[in-house]
Amino acid sequence: MKSEISLTNLSKRFDDFEALLGINAEIKAGTLTGLVGPDGAGKTTLMRIMAALMAPSEGSALVSGYDVVTEAKHIHEIAGYMPQRFGLYEDLSVVENLELYARLRGLSGPEKKHTFQRLLDFTNLEPFIKRLAGQLSGGMKQKLGLACALMAKPKVLLLDEPSVGVDPVSRQELWQMVQELTQGGMAVVWATAYLDEAERCEDVLLLEHGKLVYAGAPEVLTRRLDGRSLVITDIAQDRRQLLTDALDLESVRDGVIQGASVRLVIAQDSDLSSLEKLVAASGGRLNAAAPRFEDAFIDLLGGGPGGHSEVAERMEEITTERQVMVSCKDLTKRFGDFTATDSVNFSVNRGEIFGLLGPNGAGKSTTFKMLCGLLKPSSGKAEVVGLDLRSASSSAKVQLGYMAQKFSLYGLMNVQQNLSFYSGVYGLSGAKQKRRIEEMIEVFELQPYLKQSPDLLPLGFKQRLALACALMHRPSVLFLDEPTSGVDPLTRREFWTHITGLVRRGVTIMVTTHFMDEAEYCDRVALVNRSELIALDTPDALKASVASTANPEPTMEDAFIELVQKQNEHLDLVDAI
Amino acid sequence: MLGPLRHTIIKEFITLIRDPAALQILIRAPLAQLLVFSFAASMEVRNIDIAVINDDSGRWSQELVMRIQAASFVDSIIVLPNATGLDALIDRRKVLLAVHLPSDFSRRIDRGELGKVQLTFDGRRANTGQITFSYIQGIVNELNVELANDAAPIPVATVRHWFNPNLIFLWFMVPALVATLALIPTFSMSTLSVAREREMGTFDQLVVSPVSTLEIILGKLLPAVFAGMSSGTLITILAIFAYGIAFNGSMALMFLSMLVFVFAIAGIGLMISASCNTQQQAFLGMFGCMIVIMVTSGFLTPVDNMPDYLQVVAQLNPLRHFLEIVLGSFLKSMTTSEILDSLWPLVIIGMVTVSGASIILRRSLH
Amino acid sequence: MKIGRLFALAKKEALQILRDPSALLIAFVLPPMLLFLFSYGVSLDVKNVNIGVVLENDGAFSRDLAAAYDATAYFNVTPVRHRKEIERGLINGDLAVFVVIPQDFDARMADPSRSATIQVITDGSQPNSANFSAGYAQGVFNNWLSGQANSLMTSGPGIQLQQRFWFNPELDSRRVIVPGAIALVMTIIGTLLTAMVIAREWERGTMEALMSTPASKAEIIVSKLIPYFVLGMLAISGCTFLAVEIFEVPLRGSLAALLLVSAVFLLPALGLGLLISAVSASQFQAATTGLLLGFMPTLLLSGFVYEIQSMPVAIQWVTHIVPARYFVASLQTIFLAGDVWSDLIPNIFAMLALGFLLFGVTFIKTREGMD
Numbered sequence A: 001m002k003s004e005i006s007l008t009n010l011s012k013r014f015d016d017f018e019a020l021l022g023i024n025a026e027i028k029a030g031t032l033t034g035l036v037g038p039d040g041a042g043k044t045t046l047m048r049i050m051a052a053l054m055a056p057s058e059g060s061a062l063v064s065g066y067d068v069v070t071e072a073k074h075i076h077e078i079a080g081y082m083p084q085r086f087g088l089y090e091d092l093s094v095v096e097n098l099e100l101y102a103r104l105r106g107l108s109g110p111e112k113k114h115t116f117q118r119l120l121d122f123t124n125l126e127p128f129i130k131r132l133a134g135q136l137s138g139g140m141k142q143k144l145g146l147a148c149a150l151m152a153k154p155k156v157l158l159l160d161e162p163s164v165g166v167d168p169v170s171r172q173e174l175w176q177m178v179q180e181l182t183q184g185g186m187a188v189v190w191a192t193a194y195l196d197e198a199e200r201c202e203d204v205l206l207l208e209h210g211k212l213v214y215a216g217a218p219e220v221l222t223r224r225l226d227g228r229s230l231v232i233t234d235i236a237q238d239r240r241q242l243l244t245d246a247l248d249l250e251s252v253r254d255g256v257i258q259g260a261s262v263r264l265v266i267a268q269d270s271d272l273s274s275l276e277k278l279v280a281a282s283g284g285r286l287n288a289a290a291p292r293f294e295d296a297f298i299d300l301l302g303g304g305p306g307g308h309s310e311v312a313e314r315m316e317e318i319t320t321e322r323q324v325m326v327s328c329k330d331l332t333k334r335f336g337d338f339t340a341t342d343s344v345n346f347s348v349n350r351g352e353i354f355g356l357l358g359p360n361g362a363g364k365s366t367t368f369k370m371l372c373g374l375l376k377p378s379s380g381k382a383e384v385v386g387l388d389l390r391s392a393s394s395s396a397k398v399q400l401g402y403m404a405q406k407f408s409l410y411g412l413m414n415v416q417q418n419l420s421f422y423s424g425v426y427g428l429s430g431a432k433q434k435r436r437i438e439e440m441i442e443v444f445e446l447q448p449y450l451k452q453s454p455d456l457l458p459l460g461f462k463q464r465l466a467l468a469c470a471l472m473h474r475p476s477v478l479f480l481d482e483p484t485s486g487v488d489p490l491t492r493r494e495f496w497t498h499i500t501g502l503v504r505r506g507v508t509i510m511v512t513t514h515f516m517d518e519a520e521y522c523d524r525v526a527l528v529n530r531s532e533l534i535a536l537d538t539p540d541a542l543k544a545s546v547a548s549t550a551n552p553e554p555t556m557e558d559a560f561i562e563l564v565q566k567q568n569e570h571l572d573l574v575d576a577i
Numbered sequence B: 001m002l003g004p005l006r007h008t009i010i011k012e013f014i015t016l017i018r019d020p021a022a023l024q025i026l027i028r029a030p031l032a033q034l035l036v037f038s039f040a041a042s043m044e045v046r047n048i049d050i051a052v053i054n055d056d057s058g059r060w061s062q063e064l065v066m067r068i069q070a071a072s073f074v075d076s077i078i079v080l081p082n083a084t085g086l087d088a089l090i091d092r093r094k095v096l097l098a099v100h101l102p103s104d105f106s107r108r109i110d111r112g113e114l115g116k117v118q119l120t121f122d123g124r125r126a127n128t129g130q131i132t133f134s135y136i137q138g139i140v141n142e143l144n145v146e147l148a149n150d151a152a153p154i155p156v157a158t159v160r161h162w163f164n165p166n167l168i169f170l171w172f173m174v175p176a177l178v179a180t181l182a183l184i185p186t187f188s189m190s191t192l193s194v195a196r197e198r199e200m201g202t203f204d205q206l207v208v209s210p211v212s213t214l215e216i217i218l219g220k221l222l223p224a225v226f227a228g229m230s231s232g233t234l235i236t237i238l239a240i241f242a243y244g245i246a247f248n249g250s251m252a253l254m255f256l257s258m259l260v261f262v263f264a265i266a267g268i269g270l271m272i273s274a275s276c277n278t279q280q281q282a283f284l285g286m287f288g289c290m291i292v293i294m295v296t297s298g299f300l301t302p303v304d305n306m307p308d309y310l311q312v313v314a315q316l317n318p319l320r321h322f323l324e325i326v327l328g329s330f331l332k333s334m335t336t337s338e339i340l341d342s343l344w345p346l347v348i349i350g351m352v353t354v355s356g357a358s359i360i361l362r363r364s365l366h
Numbered sequence C: 001m002k003i004g005r006l007f008a009l010a011k012k013e014a015l016q017i018l019r020d021p022s023a024l025l026i027a028f029v030l031p032p033m034l035l036f037l038f039s040y041g042v043s044l045d046v047k048n049v050n051i052g053v054v055l056e057n058d059g060a061f062s063r064d065l066a067a068a069y070d071a072t073a074y075f076n077v078t079p080v081r082h083r084k085e086i087e088r089g090l091i092n093g094d095l096a097v098f099v100v101i102p103q104d105f106d107a108r109m110a111d112p113s114r115s116a117t118i119q120v121i122t123d124g125s126q127p128n129s130a131n132f133s134a135g136y137a138q139g140v141f142n143n144w145l146s147g148q149a150n151s152l153m154t155s156g157p158g159i160q161l162q163q164r165f166w167f168n169p170e171l172d173s174r175r176v177i178v179p180g181a182i183a184l185v186m187t188i189i190g191t192l193l194t195a196m197v198i199a200r201e202w203e204r205g206t207m208e209a210l211m212s213t214p215a216s217k218a219e220i221i222v223s224k225l226i227p228y229f230v231l232g233m234l235a236i237s238g239c240t241f242l243a244v245e246i247f248e249v250p251l252r253g254s255l256a257a258l259l260l261v262s263a264v265f266l267l268p269a270l271g272l273g274l275l276i277s278a279v280s281a282s283q284f285q286a287a288t289t290g291l292l293l294g295f296m297p298t299l300l301l302s303g304f305v306y307e308i309q310s311m312p313v314a315i316q317w318v319t320h321i322v323p324a325r326y327f328v329a330s331l332q333t334i335f336l337a338g339d340v341w342s343d344l345i346p347n348i349f350a351m352l353a354l355g356f357l358l359f360g361v362t363f364i365k366t367r368e369g370m371d
Helices: A043-050 A072-078 A094-104 A109-123 A138-152 A168-183 A195-199 A218-223 A239-247 A273-282 A293-300 A310-314 A364-371 A415-425 A430-443 A459-471 A489-504 A539-545 A556-576 B002-018 B020-039 B059-070 B086-091 B105-110 B123-150 B169-200 B202-208 B213-242 B251-274 B279-295 B308-315 B318-332 B336-365 C003-019 C021-041 C060-071 C084-092 C105-110 C127-151 C174-204 C206-211 C217-245 C255-279 C283-301 C313-319 C323-337 C341-365
Strands: A003-014 A017-028 A032-036 A058-063 A079-082 A156-160 A187-192 A203-208 A211-216 A229-233 A252-258 A261-266 A285-288 A324-335 A338-349 A353-357 A379-384 A400-403 A477-481 A508-512 A524-529 A532-537 B048-054 B074-080 B097-101 B114-122 B156-162 C049-055 C075-080 C097-101 C117-123 C158-166
Touching: A003 A043, A003 A187, A017 A043, A017 A187, A017 A203, A017 A211, A032 A043, A032 A168, A032 A195, A043 A058, A043 A156, A043 A187, A072 A079, A079 A138, A079 C206, A094 A109, A094 A138, A094 C003, A109 A138, A109 A168, A138 A156, A138 A168, A156 A168, A168 A187, A168 A556, A187 A195, A195 A218, A195 A293, A203 A218, A203 A293, A211 A218, A218 A293, A229 A239, A239 A252, A239 A261, A239 A273, A239 A489, A252 A293, A252 A489, A261 A293, A273 A285, A293 A489, A310 A430, A310 A459, A310 A489, A324 A364, A324 A508, A338 A364, A338 A508, A338 A524, A338 A532, A353 A364, A353 A489, A364 A379, A364 A477, A364 A508, A400 A459, A400 B202, A415 A430, A415 A459, A415 B002, A459 A489, A477 A489, A489 A508, A524 A539, A524 A556, A532 A539, A532 A556, A539 A556, B002 B213, B020 B169, B020 C283, B048 B059, B048 B086, B059 B074, B059 B097, B059 B105, B059 B123, B074 B086, B086 B097, B086 B114, B086 C341, B097 B123, B105 B114, B114 B123, B123 B156, B123 C127, B123 C158, B123 C174, B123 C323, B156 C127, B169 B202, B169 B213, B169 B251, B169 B279, B169 B318, B169 C127, B213 B251, B213 B336, B251 B279, B251 B318, B251 B336, B279 B318, B279 C021, B279 C283, B318 B336, B318 C084, B336 C084, C003 C021, C003 C174, C003 C217, C021 C174, C021 C217, C049 C060, C049 C084, C049 C127, C060 C075, C060 C097, C060 C105, C060 C127, C075 C084, C075 C127, C084 C097, C084 C117, C097 C127, C105 C117, C117 C127, C174 C206, C174 C217, C174 C255, C174 C283, C174 C323, C206 C217, C217 C255, C255 C283, C255 C323, C255 C341, C283 C313, C283 C323, C323 C341
Parallel strands: A032 A187, A032 A203, A079 A156, A156 A187, A353 A508, A353 A524, A400 A477, A477 A508, B048 B074, B048 B097, B114 C158, B156 C117, C049 C075, C049 C097
Antiparallel strands: A003 A017, A003 A058, A203 A211, A229 A261, A229 A285, A252 A261, A324 A338, A324 A379, A524 A532, B097 B114, C097 C117
16 A cells, blocks of 8 residues: 655654654555554644645654655645644534535536535435534534545545544544545545554554654554453452552553453463452452453553552541432433433432443433532432432532542642632641641652642643542542543543542542543443433443344443444434424 | 621632733723723814914914914924915824914004904814814913903903812722723623633522522622622722822722712623623623623713713713712712712612612522 | 745635634624713713702892803702801712802992902822813803803903813814724734734744745735725725714814824734734643733723823833834824824834834744755
């Protein structure tokens, strides 16, 4: 296959910061290439250089034989680029957005008409052409962004994090569309922080700190881990305890919860005796598992964080007689004619991780907001520790911790000031406040950053700070709203280490997420689609419910997509009748 | 309650101090305004160029021209032999006015009659023209008194300006700036407060926390009020000590009124902020309101000159009432009861805006 | 530069203006509001000033003089019996001017050897009104005197001023203020709105998408300017209509000249807007900077409220780089005087020069690519 993009010794400096360093790579036509790396690794910079929007500091980049610096004009003719957040005009309609990009590409007359038809068929956006782009769901925006980028019939398609904030159903559709494109001979570059996406690419470029650490087929990297991925099943004791203990072993590089099981990656040629002892003691069975790209990625970056959460260990055990910590009964929210949440019922027990999942715009956030008192239900009841938070006194709210999307820290206050502000509003004062703040600084290693603005922190520390702010007052229930959106796998590992630690202390966790591997950490998962609660069970039971002969071991993502589509088909059928 | 409230207030202050945009609004803009307004925004006329057509060769015309030339508001005098070329000078703004002395000017005065002088102004600069006219009128009056003493006495109207005998414009402008510069930081801080937290997503976090609605409202109002009070105090000190303007009224009453005033303004600001989702919208709301408040307050031109319906609007304008109190306190030695006349409308406006703000904020929370 | 692409971009911009409530607000609600507020709210005319006439005797001269004050349109007379009331009136601001006709006024008027005197007392805390109303109060007195002269006595020697205002004989300050308010409106549209919409493209990531298409930087910039230029020209037409029909400002020059200077003014105004957007990180910052660099100088330093010649020299020098200064002067000339090209041409050249300067700086400052 011929090389469509070639990068030679490419470097990019911003002032004194090296964003990219000596990149050499080839990107082939007719191939889907994943550009993977943790946050801040240089993915977007590289995308912009390939889109001829930015000049490299050193080295060269050729796109279809054109130099990005001297022949940018030609590249703009033959490359389609979808920036982060899709680059759409939210106050223009779907067709007006298409029209604009068609005109910019010089399309007109029957050619334009033909292209529109092709793109609308391709993206299934036909029914929505009159709708404003700002009113589309995340998945539809993404498709429209793609359609605009495809207007040129490009030879090269550059997609910068196209699936951030997009639900699994839409991600899968996008995936299928892109595959169709590569079969037509297009070179597609897909930048992502999601490793399950990278795994499905034909080729990956793995970036870390601006350097290319791996280039090639993902299977080749994954194969290095053959025999090193294990799953512990049939665990009799607490699986979270087992994971914590296992991660502390020398021989274990990485580990995650997977429903009722624990998945581990062990070090090369390591002595497994201590692990086997541990597993035996837990009553579980150790089985070999097929390695995943994510395993290889974490291994390549030096393994995951340890299993102990110091912050959780310092937390006092939550002692309360109460069993049900969060409950909602016939919870309904209407905005005008539109029902965002329709008679949702569930309850969450003490010490449980409860996941709230669903496609964009399905009512997941509305339900979540009603639970923590940010929205008023139209009817029904939402209670936390037996109280309606909207009318609850301040003392009741102290039992609740809340971590909003994008962390919501005060960028204009430094780290220390954020800590004292949040501890203060939750009623801590004097020596106790001082002690708790110092404790958080110590366990999260925030000392070097105290005088910095949270905006300037590395993402991992930002997340630590947000968690610290939510924990200082020792809440018994913690609400997490998409806590790891856009965060790389290493940071997410660390985050979940803390969460599992907290749960073992009796803290109850309510979490919303788009990541299916995070759903695996939950004790129970509620799936919301089209304003209704369509499934509520353990992750394993949900997976089992969609198992078939064709797919005997479905993933969480398979379960999500299947359950959502089943309801959509059912509702569409009802509508049709 | 004191704990959380204290922390929300501290947070507002830190946020304020560390935000470069806020710093611009709070410190650079008011200081620039103090400088620009106190020096540039003056209704006094200076540096005027005048054309003179003197058809008279007598001594009175020379005397008058000399006195005009010596006056402090005149920059230069262009002497024209006759009226041709005058049009071009005025058209091209080379002169503001022309003084035309007819050939019988001195003769008539010597005969004990009135010597007539024709002043032709550029009507495009009507305000400057009118002010200049009154200056020249002053010169002529002086000359007339001297003439009258030489001959038989004629009836005269003497003028006395109370509180500011020489009509120094700074004596008006700087006290007025005490009011407007107490307004600006309060207004911009309170309009941006809630909208900014909404935009950054921290507002939800506050709502979920044990901070009560009252504490949120006070946490937003008090820092804005403090900022306005300190700015107002600073300008008051500068007015008295740097600009040397006499303060004749009651300091305590003026500061009490200032407090009520900034609360009323913070209330308006918070109302705007609570109804906006982004800082951008809040900014536009602030901009629109600020223009109305400034124009109808009497800060630019007197309220009495406005049509009746705008005077009604002015009655609802807190700046208008506070401006009266400030000017009264600085120059006029207003008595307590006279200050109270302006203070009670201010108190009512303040109560309306602050409770309006809490209603809107409460509604947006629930 | 391709016309098709330009047209597509310009059309997009126009659609966005129509759908963005804040753009609509700035373009269509703010201008008439400003025009209205300034033309009625900012007035330096002495009309219906509340004046207190202290009549200390009932003589014929005194009553006749008091009646003369009552008869003018400048003053609303409140008869006052006693001097003691002056202090209260001035302090609480009910009456801004007092004319005191003293006890012996009639007696002195009747006696040619003694000079009759009245006193005019004003509230000096409002220096400008004090100055104007004192002048008018003296004027009324002098007029009354010359009326008396025919019937009664020969006046002594003296000088009488006769004033006449070219272009604005009615001395209506609205005629001077409205052109300035129009300049404010044009600045808001040309600078503030333009700066905000371009900053928005960066903020929302759409600029990145545009730049990855074959559209060139020049096309993107020009396509931004065209709709706001058109909007500005619409605004000037609308404002002129309001000025002439509602605010009764005469238009003595030609519409063509008016549109020409407006088009020329939009060059530096749009250039400043572009420059602000190029150096601003967010829409919000663009808005505040636009206020500080666009709106405030137009309000304070363009000469429409405050006379430039009276400012300190340093500030006068600064006014030379305020495009609105030349625009306000041109508008006042066209509305009140006519097409006086000898006045307009230097102003037009000054605006052109500033426009080219601003565009030049912008072109250098605009981020080349994404760097």
